[in-house]
Amino acid sequence: ETGVTQTPRHLVMGMTNKKSLKCEQHLGHNAMYWYKQSAKKPLELMFVYNFKEQTENNSVPSRFSPECPNSSHLFLHLHTLQPEDSALYLCASSRAGGLAGGTYNEQFFGPGTRLTVL
C-alpha cells in the first residue's frame, strides 16, 4: 500500500448504529486530519492530530469521536448519526508544522469514505 488509504470506501448505516472509519498513511508523516466533504460545499476540517495529540477540533458534534493510536493510523468512530451527516469523509496526512516561512507541508488525501445515514 502507498499513500493514504481509507476503509471502508462506502458505508451505509442507520441512525442508531455504531461504526468506525479507518485511515492509514504510509508516508512517514506525523500529522493527520479528518475532513467532511458535502456536495457543493467546501471541505470542512473536523479534527487535526499532531504526533498523536489532538490539536484541533472544529466544534464537531460529539457523535463523531476521533482516535489516533499512532502516527500512521487515524479512526473516526460514529454513533447516533443524523441523515445530514451523509457525506464523503476524507483523511489526510502531512509533515507536522503546517505552513511557515513560505513553505507548505502538503496534505496528502485518501480516497475517502462515502457515508450514507438512513
Add this chain to the structure above:
Amino acid sequence: QKEVEQDPGPLSVPEGAIVSLNCTYSNSAFQYFMWYRQYSRKGPELLMYTYSSGNKEDGRFTAQVDKSSKYISLFIRDSQPSDSATYLCAMSEGSARQLTFGSGTQLTVLP
C-alpha cells in the same frame, strides 16, 4: 459572506481551450494559496501552491495571486480530457492556521 468564494460551474470547454478558474476571498491575512484537483471517487491532490502574491507556472498550469484584489486564478493551457475534474482552491494565513477551501469548480474538457 463566505471566506472563500468559488464558482461551482459546471464548466465545459473543448479540448485545447485555455481554462480560467478563479476564487475570491475576504480575509486579507491569507498568505498561502493552493489549487487542488479532485477526480471523481478520489481524494484531492495538490496541483500548485503560491506564497504571497505573484505568478507560478508548472507545465500547462499557471497560478496567479492578486492580494490587492483578493483574487486568485488557475489557468490551464491546451486543456485535455484528462483535466476533467473538480478544482478546489484553498488558502491559509500560515503558521498554525489550517486551510480554508472553496467549494470547487467542476470542469469537463470535451474531446
